[in-house]
Amino acid sequence: MNISLMVNGEQVEADVLPRTHLVDFLREQLGLTGTHLGCEHGVCGACTLRLDGVIVRGCLVLAVQADGGVVETIEGLSDSGEIADLQAAFIARNALQCGFCTPAMLIAAQDLLQHGGVPSREAIREHLSGNYCRCTGYQAIVDAVETTAQAREASR
Amino acid sequence: MSLSPADLPNSYIGRSVPRPHLARLTQGRGLYVSDLSLPRMVHVAFVRSPYAHAEITRIDAQAARAMPGVVRIVTGEELAAFCTPWVGVLAHLKGLKSAPQHPMAIGRVRWQGEPVIAVLAASRAQAEDAAERIEIDFSELPPVVDVMAALDPARPVIHAELGDNLAFERRLEAGEVDAAFARSDAIVEKTFTFARHTGVTLEARSIVADWNAGEQRLTVHLGSQAPHMMQNIIALHLGLAEPQVRILCQDVGGSFGIKVHVYADDMAVAALARMLARPVKYVGDRLESFVADIHARDHVVHAKIGVSNDGVIQAFEIDDLTGIGPYSVYPRTSAVEANQVVNLVGGPYACPNYRARTRVVFQNKAVMSQYRGVGHPIATSVTEGLVDLAARRIGMDPVQIRRRNLVADNAYPCASASGLKFEALSHHASLDKLLAMMDYPALRAEQAALRARGIHRGIGFASFIEITNPGPAFYGVGGARISAQDGAAVRLDSTGAVICQTSITEQGQGSGAIIAQVVATAMGVAIENVRVILGDTDNTPYGGGTWASRGAGIGGEAAWQAGRALRDNVLKLAGTILQAVPETLDIVAGAVVDADGGTERMRLSELARIAYFRPDTLPPDFQSELMATRHYVPRQYPFAFTNGIQASYLEVDTDTGFVRLLRHWVVEDCGTIINPQLVDEQIRGGVVQGLGAALFEHCQYDDQGQMINANMADYLVPMAGEMPDIDVAHVVSPTLESALGAKGAGEAGTAGAAACVSNAVNDALAPFGVEITEIPLVPELILRALGRA
Structure with a gap:
């Protein structure tokens, strides 16, 4: 099937099989390998990306469902600078070890931060509970998100 | 100097x-291996055994061969011409036996998930489509599932040529154990049960192997911790010279010991690349990772401690039984964890009287081998569980019994009852620091006040030692070509x-x-x-x-x-x-x-x-x-031991059986700290993996050897919302063997986390007279112990 969508600000026309998941389309057809696959059944959150401004599991959405939509991946969010402060906070706090969960974790965290204010640590933990990290134990991630929220609030 | x-x-x-x-x-x-794409690359999907134990009586791949995109379909017999079998034994683990293992099953399958047929196609999806068209007839055999059943003469022998299902046995006797128990005022005897769990690396195991016929070289992109070991092994079994094999390990999506072993499917991919003379890619999907990655633990330990009324520990005794699946994993074997349990029990304490036995048995489950902490969580949980229960019997505070028995900080160098050599540890300094961090008296006061209101909080401790910086004593002396x-x-x-x-x-x-x-x-x-x-x-x-x-x-x-x-x-x-x-x-x-x-x-x-x-x-x-x-390479000491202590503060809901972790503290001594942030994050990450084992993680099998929760939804791992903040501090006792003085810190967190959580749960439930010695501490287990299930 032919689909037409906006990916990281670029118009993309593609021919996809109806069964192709959005994440497989992004990784295999567009070479956007920053979105990862951890479980392929919607649990681990490693394939989290933005579709029409909302975070979704790339392994639970079909590419054809993104037809006419706007997709943003870690590559796009990095290039635009939208999450540069959050990325810097992750680096400063060593909030990633192997880094496999990180692109999705950043996108999920940015989703929370976009609501504004400084969420409590409990709220941060709750919001990120759909994104598994096997390396860090989460505390450094919570710290980095909290620090970013405070900095954004202070500069508001 | x-x-x-x-x-x-x-x-x-x-x-x-x-x-x-x-x-x-x-x-x-x-650039993780799962991201890689090479020219002419084909993808492989494995047809894996749906049975724990069965004969393969017929394979029909005719219909599959005609499927779109299929390049080749390969059976175990066909692949055997390209890869010799291996046997996971080491000479210094005396008596350890195992059977030859092939990359894919030949004639008989011995665990659910064992690779049987490789389907190579232009895409992974096409390979999986074709795999579904392959017909295999199996004749089911009775499986050996439970560790307790493996040595029952009435159960089948998994490898007839080995005679029985006992892979390895070790006994150790130090001091005067019987006399020490005889003079003890209190003896505690318990059975500790540790469920199987696994690593769940967020990137599943992945490999791209590329045989370049022009260069006569095999390049293997592999998420591995030990590239030179893999170079040796792939060359050896594919009949190549080592310089003909290049291993590249770049970005790896989680490892934790899972990716240090030789896997049947990885060897199959290397052999398939040679066979097809083109790049072959395999990325485990999550469902197969649960049955194809190594599992860990699976121990049942009968254990005993004797203590006198003044709190002096008189003796430890353990009898460990562990199940490793149908093969000892190559080349590090599946007996190392059991061996470590024997070595480590009682390790923090100055008690010379110790008797131990471990038995390692084959069973028809996924293979078991070394995962983060290797034996430490078992030994620490047994030791610290016994120490807490002994303190309870004689009415002593858990801190006081530790003060009385932990090896004195000025006693080094010294050796444990099992013969481990310690250069310099700091148990007492670590305990002091921990108590100050957590404000122990205040916590006890809070616990008592809340208990009066029907809120059940517990405090648990776990002192531990950790083996780091191993020299050749680990593998080299046993004949494995793993560089020390x-x-x-x-x-x-x-x-x-x-x-x-x-x-x-x-x-x-x-x-x-x-x-x-x-x-x-x-x-x-x-x-x-x-x-x-x-x-x-x-x-x-x-x-x-x-x-x-x-x-x-x-x-x-x-x-x-x-x-x-x-x-x-x-x-x-x-x-x-x-x-x-x-x-x-x-x-x-x-x-x-x-x-x-x-x-x-x-x-x-x-x-x-x-x-x-x-x-x-x-x-x-x-x-x-x-x-x-x-x-x-360190030469004076076979290992650089580190030490530490952890504490957990938690709340048990006695109506639902849920455990809520409130706080966790760690004091650890890894010698010179090169990067404090990285050390602390290793500790925290390790603690959380230990907490997963303590509360959630369990590879559940039915009585036919089917893993029944082999997916990410049913196999629970720690999530951000359930984990506590973890305070980490250090005592620094550098090793004098090296100029830097650094010891390891990667496994300390995992070593003690489950032990202190178990002790905290038992502390919380003390008013009910409940003593649980099993993990994971799922709500059902707690309610059953409380008589409320």
Whole structure:
């Protein structure tokens, strides 16, 4: 099937099989390998990306469902600078070890931060509970998100 | 001589320098094996056994061969011509036996998930489509599932040629155990049960193997912790010379010991690449990871402690039984964890009387082998569980019994009852620090106040020791070609930039960062000017890799020595250029300076320019050497032991059985700390993996050997919302064997986490007279213990 969508600000026309998941389309057809696959059944959150401004599991959405939509991946969010402060906070706090969960974790965290204010640590933990990290134990991630929220609030 | 690098000017040792590769990973610009695509690459999907134990009676792949995109369908018999079988035994684990294992089953399957047929196609989806069309007839055999049943003569023998299902047995007797129990005032005897769990690396195991017939070389991109070990093994079993195999381990999506082993499917992919003479890619999907990755633990330990009324521990005794699946895993074997349990029980305590037995049995489940902590969580849970229960019997506080029995901080060097040699540990200093951090009296007061209101909170402790920096005693003496030594090659390039090639690997621990810190400090240059190359058998010195908490202590020391050697070479050159005595010069911030006074004499870039481009200006008999290589292996002690103590504060809901973790504290002593932030994060990550084992993680099998929760929704791992903040502090007792003095820190968190949670749960439930000695502590287990299920 032919689909037409906006990916990281670029118009993309593609021919996809109806069964192709959005994440497989992004990784295999567009070479956007920053979105990862951890479980392929919607649990681990490693394939989290933005579709029409909302975070979704790339392994639970079909590419054809993104037809006419706007997709943003870690590559796009990095290039635009939208999450540069959050990325810097992750680096400063060593909030990633192997880094496999990180692109999705950043996108999920940015989703929370976009609501504004400084969420409590409990709220941060709750919001990120759909994104598994096997390396860090989460505390450094919570710290980095909290620090970013405070900095954004202070500069508001 | 032991230097004190932290005192050197310009030192990065002891500083939380950010890791150099992180920006790339936060931007989605990592390159994991699962991201790789090569020209002419084909994808493989494995048809895996749906049965735990069965004969393969018929295979019909006719319909599958006609499916779109299919390149080849290969059976175990066909692949056997390209890969010889292996046997996972080591000579120093006396009596350990196992059977030859092939990359794919031949004739008989012995666990649910064993690879049977490989389907190669243009895409993974097409390979899976074709795999569904393959018909295999199996004749089911009765499986051996439960560890207790494995030695029952009425149960089948999994490998008839081995005679029985007992893979390994070890006994140990130290001191006067019977007399010690006889004089004990209280004896506690319990059975501790540890469920099977697994690593769940977020990137499943992935491999791309590429046989280049023109070069007669196999290049293997593999998420592995031990590239040179894999080079040896793939070459050996594919009938190649080692130089014909190159292993590349770049970005690895989680490892934790899961990715240090030889897997049947990885060997199959390497052999298939040779067979097809083109790149073959395999990425485990999550469902197959649960039955194809190694599992861990699966121990039942009958254990006993004797204590006198004054709190002195008189004796420990354990009888451990563990199930390892149908094969001992190659080449590190599946007996090491059991062996460690025997070695480690009672380790923190000054008690000479100890009797132990372990038995390792075959069963028709996924293979079991070394995963983060290897034996430590079992030994710590048993030891610390017994110590707490003994204290309870004699009415003593858990802190007091530890004070009384932990090996004194001034008793070193000394040895444990099992013969482990300790250079310098700090149990008492660690305990003191921990109690101050957690404000123990205040917590006890809070616990008592809440208990009056029907809120049940518990405090649990776990002292532990950790094996780090292993020398050849681990594997080399048993005949495995797994390097105990690591190497580093450091060179100064023509612009004054420093490049270090190291044989240790990176899976997120921060190996690259600490090597850069060590080299920058040894050389006297800014860390920004140091680039670290690792994970490539073509481009690094030969070495062991990163496992068993050895990267910093062994690989870091090699890098230190290489950096100091290059520094000496640079100063020799500088002396020649400047007509100065090298000993009067130093390198600070990338410049040669006068050692006395620090006046800058020349930049390293200028020195390198002369060396590389104008050597004609140097004396004719002088040859500069701007690359230095050093290797290191500890020799005095077979292992560098570390120690620490953890505490957990939690709340048990006695109506639902849920455990809520409130706080967790760790004091740990890994010697010299190269990067405090990285050490703390290793501790925290390790603790959380231990907490997963304590509360959630369990590979559940039915009585037919089917893993019934082999998916991410049903196999629970810790999530952000359930985990507590973890306070980490340190006592520093450097090893005097090396100049850096660094020991390992990768497994300390995992070693003690489950033990202190179990003790805290039992502390919370003390008013109910409940003593649980099983993990994971799921709500059903707690309610059953409370008589409420």
